[in-house]
Amino acid sequence: MAETKTAAYICKGCELGARLDTAALAKAATKSGKMNLVREHDFLCSAAGVAMIQNDIDNEGVTHAALCACSRRAKTDAFNFTSIAMSRGNLREGVIWIRPDTDAARETTQEMAEDYVRMACAEVKAMQVPQGNPNTGTVKTLLVVGGGMSGMTSALEAAKAGYKVVLVEKTGELGGWAAKLYRRVPTREPFKAPEDTGVADLVSRIEADANIKVYLNATVAKTDGAPGRFKVEIAVESGAVANEDIGAIIQATGFTLYDANKLPELGYGQSPNVVDQAGLEAMARQAAASGKPICRPSDGQPVNKVVFVQCAGQRDATAKHLQYCSGFCCNTSIKQAMYFKDNNPDIDTVVLFTDLRTPGNGEDFYRSAQNKGVIFSKGVVSSVSAAGNACSVKFKDLILNEEVDTQADLVVLATGMVPTSGPDLDQLAEANRVAEGGDEGAKQQVVELMSKSVLNLTYRQGPDVPQFKHGFNDSHFICFPYETRRTAMYTAGPVRRPMDIAQAQEDATGAAMKAIQAMENAGLGKAAHPRAGDLSFPTVRLEGCTQ
Ligand code: SF4
Ligand code: SF4
Structure with a gap:
């Protein structure tokens, strides 16, 4: 094993020399710190200061260095000596920057600095040279x-x-x-x-x-x-x-879209004229491919009025559905309303919202939709029901504070995002724990959860x-x-x-x-x-x- 040679370097820069007795600090490094080599420098992180340390490493055999200057987070690029053990005595941020610059405080500030030097020396002596x-x-x-x-x-x-x-x-x-x-x-x-x-x-x-x-x-x-x-x-x-x-x-x-079948009160699954945003995209693609306008699914007739229901199964304070805002669906409804307006400005498009969230340039898009005649109405939808080929949408108008019933050919539900994130590791750990006791239901649950795994990690902490x-x-x-x-x-x-x-x-x-x-x-x-x-x-x- 290579011989250990310790060194301490005391910096006088950044006002350390003016605020502290650096000769006394060097003495502390020699006597208490028992460093083999101690040097002071006016500006330790300068090219000359760094060269001095490098020269000591190369020619004096220094293996352990205590740099008593500034914080260990500062000047890491200059003090990048990877072949030696190195500690940092934080005299700048740790001492002179936090101590009053008064005659009364000078003695205790000096004592504190000497303690920092001793600590840096003690630390570096306990360190090992990095082995890679x-x-x-x-x-x-x-x-x-x-x-x-x-x-x-x-x-x-x-x-x-x-x-x-x-x-x-x-x-x-x-x-x-x-x-x-x-x-x-x-x-x-x-x-x-x-x-x-x-x-x-x-x-x-x-x-x-x-x-x-x-x-x-x-x-x-x-x-x-x-x-x-x-x-x-x-x-x-x-x-x-x-x-x-x-x-x-x-x-x-x-992600996948939240399952709109969980929203029967909003008519999904009860009428083909109630779709989610993915459903409307499919209809728009099909219509574009056939060169025809988007039609009412129940009978293929033209759509005269569309109602968009925002936050469907989202931002749900009861925690029955998604509790969060998915962030994308306000702009998506605006975009989908334009599918109709751009094709035929006479089609009524109504967006029922509680808050319309269109951050950034979405505001310009929102204004553009208003200019195209899309109606934005602040209201909370309580139910959607099918009546023949039409849908009846009941909502509370939050501006007029009254219950309103409106008819539409098509209702689009703005359902939210559910992340495709693999199994919940806490749930999996619990199922595994119960399954170890022989519980068949828990064993089945483990199989189901593992079938959702994305990465199938072999880690003890879980598969995802x-x-x-x-x-x-x-x-x-x-x-x-x-x-x-x-x-x-x-x-x-x-x-x-x-x-x-x-x-x-x-x-x-x-x-x-x-x-x-x-x-x-x-x-x-x-x-x-x-x-x-x-x-x-x-x-x-x-x-x-x-x-
Ligand atoms: S930045 Fe650090 S090393 Fe450079 S002069 Fe100031 S205290 Fe010394
Ligand atoms: S519809 Fe708008 S407010 Fe509601 S969850 Fe989606 S982005 Fe958020």
Whole structure:
């Protein structure tokens, strides 16, 4: 084992020299800290200061250094000495910045600084020289699970940055929810009319990209390993299994619409003239393909009046249905009202809402709909019932404060997003616990929950990334977007929180950048967060926190 040689460096910059007796600090490092070598410097993080330390490492054999200057979070790029053990004595932020600059306080400030120097010396003597991390994983291929707009965007962004991508989609085609749309909410100036979905363009770019390998009709059967060295088994349609070496994972498995059959009071399932937003998109696509206007499903006659019921089974304070706002469905109803108005301005289109949520440029889209004659009425719908080929919609008008009954040829329910996030791990753990006692019902529940698994991780903590609020996969909606509570696994798009297509694509780009960071850091034996660069932390499995 190499001989240990300790050194302490006292910085005089940033007013440390003016506020403190640095010669006394050097003495404390020598006498109490028992450092073999002690130096003062006017500006330790300058090129000259860094060169002085490097020279001591190269020519004086220094193996342990206590840098008594500023916070360990500051100047990490300058003090990047990876071959030695290093501690930081925080004399700047920890002492002179928090102590009064008065004659009365000078003595105690000096005593405090000397204590900080002693602590830095004691700390570095207890440290070991970093040995490097034997657990590095060097695979730089990204796995993207889900081939919708989020998944395709993540794949393209990572490929654009030069990384190989394996894209797994469980259905037979790429595009997800967006591929089922007739048009999307506008993303470009002047934000006044529905736009092409852009799915075909993304699919053709994916198909033309040599960095992206696509598995259709495929699922992830097993995920084993750690960041930079995952072993993934992909079950393909033929029943065979493909093996892929993977560096990081993005789960972009999207959402399904809330089951409108749970809303019989709103007429769904009782009349073909009551549809959800997905149903209307299918009708619009069919109508466009046949060159005819959208017709009433019950008898194929023209639609003269459409009512859109917002927040159907959403923002439900009783917790019987979804308790949250899905964020996308106000703009979707506005877009769908335009399908009718753009085709025939005489068709009555009424949007019944309690709050209309059209953030950002959605306001321009909303105004455009008003200019086209779409009626927005503030009201709470209590029931929808079928009467022949028409529907009767009862609602409380919140402006007039009176009950109103209106007739419509077609009613569209704005139901919300339910994330495709795999099984709830807490529920699965409980079912497993009961099943171990031999309970047949619990065993069946385990089978059902496992059938929803997306990643099929072999981790002790469970087969998928944990869910946060309302079943969405995330660590924290605001502070740690894309991150899950599993290292090198990220979520993008509506599987992590409700969002529209534009937000999902931005999200997917961010997740791709995070995944690239994780793969690169895994190759260096570092975690993506938060301890990368912290040489005082033990090196054991820095690149992964779980397995
Ligand atoms: S930033 Fe830190 S190392 Fe640089 S002069 Fe100031 S206290 Fe010294
Ligand atoms: S986006 Fe609009 S319709 Fe959808 S839940 Fe929120 S407020 Fe209701």
